[in-house]
Amino acid sequence: MIPLPLARIAEITSGALTGMADPRAVVRGPVVIDSRAAVPGSLFVAFKGERADGHDFAAQAVEAGAVAVLAERPVEVPAVIVGDTQAALAALATAVCAELPDSTVIGVTGSAGKTTTKDLLARLTSRIGPTIAPAGSFNNEIGHPLTVLKADETTRYQVLELSARNVGHIAHLARIAPPKIGVVLNVGTAHIGVFGGKEAIARAKGELVEALPADGVAVLNADDPLVAAMAERTSARVTWYGRAATATVRAEDVTVDDRGRASFTLRTPSGAAPVSLRLYGEHAVENALAAAAAAYELGLPVTTIAEELSEAEPRSRWRMEVTDRADGVTVINDAYNANPDSMRAAFGALDALAGTRRRFAVIASLKELGEESDALNEGVGRLAGSAGLTGLFVVGEDAGPILAGARAAGAVPDGLRDAAAGTETVSPAEPPDTAAPPGGPRTVVTHVPDVAAAVAALEAVLKPGDVLLVKGPRVAGLERVAEALLGGDGR
Ligand SMILES: Nc1ncnc2c1ncn2[C@@H]1O[C@H](COP(=O)(O)OP(=O)(O)OP(=O)(O)O)[C@@H](O)[C@H]1O
């Protein structure tokens, strides 16, 4: 963070100094919201959460070295008192960003792939200048300004992940750190329940390109019609990426190896170079192209882009982590989160990776899908039921629509094993309404109440050489299944 005296912080946030705060005391960062992360020079921001109130930890933060606390009420230690700490944090980040004209802000949004793309792009910009990017998915009203506040005079690139849970959110985040380059990946069905439809999601994501200046660049996915339509909504220049022959930055001759990793020729107007991704799943091509297009706009040579993309390992946890157990079982841990689109991508990756090996999947009901929830979850069940699985395990109480979809696709419930393992199941008497896929055994679908039951059931069936996909929404915590099976303490 750029050093700021408390008097200036009070001015920016329209706050008042209390607790004998020295107006000349200088905050050098980091700005933290967890008192345990406070170090000398920090500013501790007190948030009142549902369970804990940050104000109760003010003294602890100052003891650890925090110069002061940004708070909504006096806390007996030096503090800047404001009406609303979240608004004050945003104001502070806005002011700091405005004082860094030499730092280029690149915003990444979309329904799926933001973190992956952000990580790839930050890797690319790091080749040409000091870069800050959020850790993981720190992309909301709090994480976004905290990331921006890490920037200082040396920062050349800020690669930010912008997420929207409603119309207006991205416009708000873009006001804090005005982007010069805006990357829009795709418009899918994540959070469709809160938005109320794909059009509303497109409207929200498009706020990123509306925020771009005339001398900025909108990096848009030529293969996604709802993203392509955003070209109308920006005064910035548009650079297209994708598989389409019309895309400025595109992938040609895409192949996928037996581990599900894609290789392709990266083509740009200034040349082409071969890329072999270490990231799993063919959808990584789309994310790599988006990062490549933004980097191309920043002047990186295509050979450097291709080299870096080929060296990038997955950086953020539980996204397509592929691990081989000593006994030859391969676990694909994609449990970070799930929506209908990423579910499809994950099953695609399983298909590519498994080949002729026995396939298993453990999944859970998707959330935040609103009125269409049952239909979309049934679709997930159909997808899983027709994915050539030997066994499908559905975790949680709300598994009904997935189970129905899986049955409709030909999967059969596992009455016998469920009884033995003490887990619930759908009625074995109910016949599936379609035939099993030709040439293979039917998928056996088991409903398990929780993670521990899923682990127990899987341990009973997995054999050397099997491949297991673990994929569910964040709240299901299915990464614990993967960790337990890989010898961790997830149980
Ligand atoms: N381009 C893509 N199309 C479809 N699915 C994708 C794509 N990129 C990533 N995914 C899948 O989406 C999930 C989340 O990926 P990632 O974390 O990169 O996305 P995100 O947009 O940052 O998600 P979040 O909104 O949870 O922060 C993973 O399961 C990943 O495999």
Ligand SMILES: [Mg+2]
């Ligand atoms: Mg993310």
